[in-house]
Amino acid sequence: MTQGIFITLEGPDGAGKTTVLQELVPRLEALGKQVTMTREPGGVAIAEDIRSVILNPQNTAMDDKTELLLYIAARRQHLKERILPALESGQLLLVDRFIDSSVAYQGFGRGLDIAAIDWLNHYATDGLKPDLTLYFDIDVEEGLARIARNADRDVDRLDMEALDMHERVRTGYLAILDKEAERVVKIDASKSVEEVVEAAFTAIYDRFFK
Structure with missing residues (x-):
C-alpha cells in the first residue's frame, strides 16, 4: 500500500516540463514535504543503460515494438528500485514521464496497438497509476523550435522524427x-517559465494541500 503522493509530468518534446520540474522541487520542499525527483526512461542504473540504447541517434534500425518493450523494461526496473520505495516511505514523488508517454509515443505516434500498450503498462507497474498527471501542452512546431534553440540539449533519436510523428504524439496526449480528465491536468506550456511553474505548483497545491 503506497503512502506517498505520486505525480507525473508529461508532454510533447520541447514542452519544458523538465525545466519546470526542477523549479517545482524547492517550492514543494518549502511546504515541508520530502520530495524525490526522477525520470523515465532512467532514474536507476539499469534503466539509464536502457535509456542510452533507446535514445542513441545511431540506433536507426530499432523496430517500433523493440522500442516499446525497452521502455517497458526500463519502467519496471525504475518502479521496483525507485518509485515504490519513495512512495512507501511517504515521499512526494515527481516523475518526468511515465505510462502515458508509451501510449502517446508508441501508441499514437508509432501506431502500435494501444490495448497491448495498456496491458504492458499494467503488467510492468502492477496497475499503479499516478495520483496526478500534469500535461504540458504546446504547439508541436514551437516545441521543436525550442529544442533547436537550446544548444545545451543533446538531440536524441526521437527528436529526429518527422513533424507528423510529433503531431500524432500530441494528439495522443x-x-x-479527454479520457482521464480527473487524473490529468492540462498546463499551457506556451507561456513564460514563471507562469508555467506557477500553474503547475497551483495544480499540485490545490489537489493535495489546499
Whole structure:
C-alpha cells in the first residue's frame, strides 16, 4: 500500500516540463514535504543503460515494438528500485514521464496497438497509476523550435522524427486528457517559465494541500 503522493509530468518534446520540474522541487520542499525527483526512461542504473540504447541517434534500425518493450523494461526496473520505495516511505514523488508517454509515443505516434500498450503498462507497474498527471501542452512546431534553440540539449533519436510523428504524439496526449480528465491536468506550456511553474505548483497545491 503506497503512502506517498505520486505525480507525473508529461508532454510533447520541447514542452519544458523538465525545466519546470526542477523549479517545482524547492517550492514543494518549502511546504515541508520530502520530495524525490526522477525520470523515465532512467532514474536507476539499469534503466539509464536502457535509456542510452533507446535514445542513441545511431540506433536507426530499432523496430517500433523493440522500442516499446525497452521502455517497458526500463519502467519496471525504475518502479521496483525507485518509485515504490519513495512512495512507501511517504515521499512526494515527481516523475518526468511515465505510462502515458508509451501510449502517446508508441501508441499514437508509432501506431502500435494501444490495448497491448495498456496491458504492458499494467503488467510492468502492477496497475499503479499516478495520483496526478500534469500535461504540458504546446504547439508541436514551437516545441521543436525550442529544442533547436537550446544548444545545451543533446538531440536524441526521437527528436529526429518527422513533424507528423510529433503531431500524432500530441494528439495522443490530448486523447488521454479527454479520457482521464480527473487524473490529468492540462498546463499551457506556451507561456513564460514563471507562469508555467506557477500553474503547475497551483495544480499540485490545490489537489493535495489546499
